[in-house]
Amino acid sequence: MVVRRNLDTQYASGAVKVSNRVSVAAVVCSVLTVHRVRRDKIDSFGKVTIRYLGKLRHIAVGAVHRNRKVTLLVAGADVRIVTDDGELLRTLTLDASRSYQPLNCGWPVYDVLQQASTSLMS
Numbered sequence: 555m556v557v558r559r560n561l562d563t564q565y566a567s568g569a570v571k572v573s574n575r576v577s578v579a580a581v582v583c584s585v586l587t588v589h590r591v592r593r594d595k596i597d598s599f600g601k602v603t604i605r606y607l608g609k610l611r612h613i614a615v616g617a618v619h620r621n622r623k624v625t626l627l628v629a630g631a632d633v634r635i636v637t638d639d640g641e642l643l644r645t646l647t648l649d650a651s652r653s654y655q656p657l658n659c660g661w662p663v664y665d666v667l668q669q670a671s672t673s674l675m676s
Contacts, residue, residue, distance in 0.1 A: 590628040596620055602635065604628065606648050613655045615643055 596602050600617035603610050604626060615624075615635060624643065627634040631648045646655060 587630045588628075590626075592626040592628065594624060594626060596622050596624060602626065604633070606631070607650055609653060611648055611653055611655060613644070613646065613648075614657045616657065619643060 592604065594602050594604075596615050596619050598620050600620050601612050601614050602624065603612050605611070606628075613633065613635070619637075623638050625636050625638070627636065631650070632645075633648060634645045635643045637643060644657075648655060
């Protein structure tokens with residue numbers, strides 16, 4: 555004898571009513587993600603530090619924002635840095651292989667003189 559359950563009557567994590575298999579996966583994924591809120595101050599070098607996967611990660615925000623009070627919204631590896639005024643300073647995904655998370659700003663490009671072509675016209 556085969557017993558079949560109606561998916562509409564099953565509950566995931568005790569409180570959420572699930573209507574189909576797709577929402578079961580969404581509920582399980584949302585339960586596994588750890589959400590944290592942390593209040594901190596950007597240091598005198600423009601960086602903030604959080605612990606991720608058992609190690610300290612240094613996140614560059616910018617020296618312009620030094621000594622500013624911020625709120626860090628952490629959801630797994632995704633981090634948002636927001637000021638007390640609500641201004642979004644930075645959003646990033648932490649790289650587990652690096653302890654220092656750079657600003658991802660490329661090196662400045664300056665106008666460099668190019669060598670002129672010396673081809674002779676005949």
